[in-house]
Every structure is written in structure tokens, then in C-alpha cells.
Amino acid sequence: MTEGEAAPAAAEPESRNLLMRVMAALVLAPLAIAIAYAGGWLWAALVTLATIGLYVEWLTIVGAAGTVRVIASGVGALAVAGLCLGAGRIEAALVVLSVGLVAVAVLSPERRNWTTTGFVYAGVAEFASVLLRHDSGKGFVALMFVLLIVWVTDIGGYFAGRGIGGPKLWPRVSPKKTWAGAVGGLVGSLAVAAGFASFDFGKTGPLLVLSALLSVVSQLGDLFESAVKRRFGVKDSSHIIPGHGGLLDRLDGFVAAVVMAAIFGFLRAGTDGVGRGLMVW
DSSP: OOHHHHHHHHHHHHHHHHHHHHHHHHHHHHHHHHHHHHOHHHHHHHHHHHHHHHHHHHHHHTTOTTOHHHHHHHHHHHHHHHHHHHTTOHHHHHHHHHHHHHHHHHHOSSOHHHHHHHHHHHHHHHHHHHHHHHOTTTHHHHHHHHHHHHHHHHHHHHHHHHHHOOSEEETTTEEEEEHHHHHHHHHHHHHHHHHHHHTTSSOHHHHHHHHHHHHHHHHHHHHHHHHHHHHTTOSOSOSOBTTTBSHHHHHHHHHHHHHHHHHHHHHHHOGGGHHHHHHOO
């Protein structure tokens, strides 16, 4: 077989994978937006289920999924914290997550640092995601701002990276990611900010700065998850989402971005106004 004949064959699996990614996104994205719009218990339930999945996948990656008590203590704490968050009991959720962290640490027979890191990762993702939406005034707008930045950063990075190519961003951690992809994702996030500003959801200058920050943080979150998988010789966190791999593979950028957004909003407006703290200037 000649080189010219081999290229189409090599490109065929990648084309199928892209098609699967698009089809999965067309189903999952509208569902996530609808539940985010509904907010309340529905959003808290979705976030709780997702973060439980993140925790279990993390344990699988680091080789600790066989320890039932570590899984049970972490999953139980995330589930109870989700109930507290759904009821608006923010302080109670913090207490439950703190107790869960201690339980996971005490019950881990080995790799304690990795299991506790996984629980913290899932716990802060759960807390930040619900807290951001909890703001009845700007919660949905703020959450959509974060979601769209993460999605557009991912899409822009994918197509810019493959269309332009060039130097690798961090080949030891993620061999496929390029500087062109990183810049493409960043430019896409700025377009999201401009769109929100044009609909009077915030001032242009602050939104552009926020979008750039969240885009960079999202990409760092992606690299962090890639580094953990590479450390343990794992390609995908699971195969639960067609074309995307696992929940960790799909939500790594969102986790980093939503945590940063929630911290930013909280520092400006407190627990009851995280969305306003992020969007109102």
C-alpha cells in the first residue's frame, strides 16, 4: 500500500470519532441547557450525578476503585451534599463535604493523596456548579457564560489545532494540543464575551477579560486531567460518552472554569450573589 492510499484509511477513524462527538454534543448540550435553565433540584441532581461519576472515574484512573469503603464514603458524601445544595443549605453542604474528605482520607489504605485529591476535585466541582446557578437573578446567565466559553474554547481549539497545526503546547502531557489550538480557543471565548455584551448581559471590557481568563483556566484544567491520566498510563477516563471518553474527559475544562468563576463571583458578592458577582460590573 502506498502512502497516498494509507492516508484516507488513517483519516477514516478520526472522521467517525468527530461524527460521534458532534452527535453526542447535539443530544447532551440542549439537555444540559434545559436543566440549567430549570435550576433548583433538577440542576443540583444533574450536578451531583456528574460529580459522583467524576469521583468514581478518578478512583479508576489512580487504581483505587477496588476499595469499596473509599468509593462508598465519597459517593455518600457527594450525594448528601447534593441534597443540601438542592435545598439551599450551603453551610450544611460544606460540612458534609468536609466530613466526606476526612472519611475518604481515613479509609484509604493506599494512595491517600490521590484519593483525597479526587474527592476534593469532585466536591469543589459540585459546590461551585450549584452555587453559581443558585443566584436567582444572574445565576442562569452566569452559568451559560461559563458553559459557552468552555464549549467554544474546546471547539475552537479542536479545529484551529487540526487546521493550523504548528508547535505543540505541552507534548509530554498532551501530544495533540498545539499553541494554535490554544489561541483558537481563546479567540472563540472572546467572541462569546462580545455576544453577551451585545445582548446587554454585561459590560464589554470586563466580559472580555473574564472570558480570556476562563478560557485559559479551562485549558489548564484539560491539561491537568491529561497529566493525571498520563501519570497512570490511562488514555480515557471511561467510555461513557460516545466520541468523548468519560465524564472527566468531557468536564475537565468546565470544572476548572466553573470553580474559578464561582470564586470570583463569591469574592465580589457573597454566597447569595455569585452569578451577579461574575456578570454585573
